[in-house]
Amino acid sequence: MEQTDLVRAIEELKRTSKAVILAHNYQRPEVQDIADFVGDSLAMAQYAAASEANVILVAGVRFMAETVKILAPQKLVLVPDLNAGCPLADTITAEQVLKLKEVHPRAAVVSYVNTSAEVKAVSDICCTSSNAVRVVRSLPHQGIIFVPDRNLGAFVERRVPEKKVFIWDGFCPTHHLVSAEEVAQMKGLHPRAEVVVHPECVPEVQALADFIGSTSQIIGHIADSEKDEFIVGTEEGVMHALRKVAPNKQLYLASPKMVCPNMKKNTLEKVYAALLSRQPQIDLPGEIIDRARRALRAMLEVKP
Numbered sequence: 001m002e003q004t005d006l007v008r009a010i011e012e013l014k015r016t017s018k019a020v021i022l023a024h025n026y027q028r029p030e031v032q033d034i035a036d037f038v039g040d041s042l043a044m045a046q047y048a049a050a051s052e053a054n055v056i057l058v059a060g061v062r063f064m065a066e067t068v069k070i071l072a073p074q075k076l077v078l079v080p081d082l083n084a085g086c087p088l089a090d091t092i093t094a095e096q097v098l099k100l101k102e103v104h105p106r107a108a109v110v111s112y113v114n115t116s117a118e119v120k121a122v123s124d125i126c127c128t129s130s131n132a133v134r135v136v137r138s139l140p141h142q143g144i145i146f147v148p149d150r151n152l153g154a155f156v157e158r159r160v161p162e163k164k165v166f167i168w169d170g171f172c173p174t175h176h177l178v179s180a181e182e183v184a185q186m187k188g189l190h191p192r193a194e195v196v197v198h199p200e201c202v203p204e205v206q207a208l209a210d211f212i213g214s215t216s217q218i219i220g221h222i223a224d225s226e227k228d229e230f231i232v233g234t235e236e237g238v239m240h241a242l243r244k245v246a247p248n249k250q251l252y253l254a255s256p257k258m259v260c261p262n263m264k265k266n267t268l269e270k271v272y273a274a275l276l277s278r279q280p281q282i283d284l285p286g287e288i289i290d291r292a293r294r295a296l297r298a299m300l301e302v303k304p
């Protein structure tokens with residue numbers, strides 16, 4: 001099918017099946033453009049918690065669709081490709097979290113949403129890159145077990161020095177593709193540009209940044225800034241939204257290597273096929289949903 005026919009067919013299926021499409025900022029441009037909502041992990045979770053749609057198709061990676069299912073278990077949650085996983089989420093299991101709890105029994109477990117539903121089920125509270133510092137500050141605990149991203153963990157540790165943070169050693173392979181040398185080289189080429197990066201980047205890259213935030217925070221910061229040149233250190237999908245909100249600004253991706261192969265597994269063809277067949281669906285055990293929802297709800301209750 002031609003792209004315009006595919007878009008029309010998807011719009012028709014959305015209407016007839018009362019479905020909404022929720023897309024992450026890293027999705028392909030054409031997938032972002034047919035979505036009812038595009039945002040970062042926190043905004044996607046908030047949208048899912050409030051949505052009245054019967055069917056939600058989540059164009060992102062698997063943990064994002066699981067988060068939607070946990071927050072809205074009565075809804076049909078579809079994904080374009082069940083193999084769109086997150087290697088960072090795969091670095092830790094629920095058993096490993098339970099072992100950490102044995103070692104640090106008085107510490108609270110804060111799990112980044114980039115985790116499986118089983119890991120969320122054994123966590124006290126979840127966080128995303130946009131609220132991790134706020135979530136950790138909100139807890140009465142002095143000790144924090146932070147899983148699984150070591151760079152976001154170190155970012156939190158620097159901003160909340162009064163707490164003892166025990167950090168898991170996971171990382172996002174896509175954000176690890178940009179080095180401090182590469183960012184310094186880009187700064188040399190564009191000396192007037194501000195450097196904005198995601199907290200999943202290594203600490204040496206974060207140290208060169210003028211602004212560190214989630215994907216939507218990066219988009220908001222650039223849109224609102226009076227500056228007109230930016231070096232962007234996160235997955236290249238954000239460039240699509242950035243070109244829309246800041247069409248007259250000069251935007252340079254920090255490294256051409258910053259492409260997440262899992263996020264790119266979702267295509268318009270797969271979105272169409274999923275809506276048509278109502279497959280693949282996200283299905284989770286009820287007991288895991290109930291326990292994981294406590295941790296997600298606790299996060300959503302933290303005041304902005």
Ligand code: 13P
Pocket residue numbers: 025039040041042114128129130172198200213214215216
């Ligand atoms: P955001 O919450 O910033 O959109 O990040 C999601 C993610 O998985 C980053 O790699």
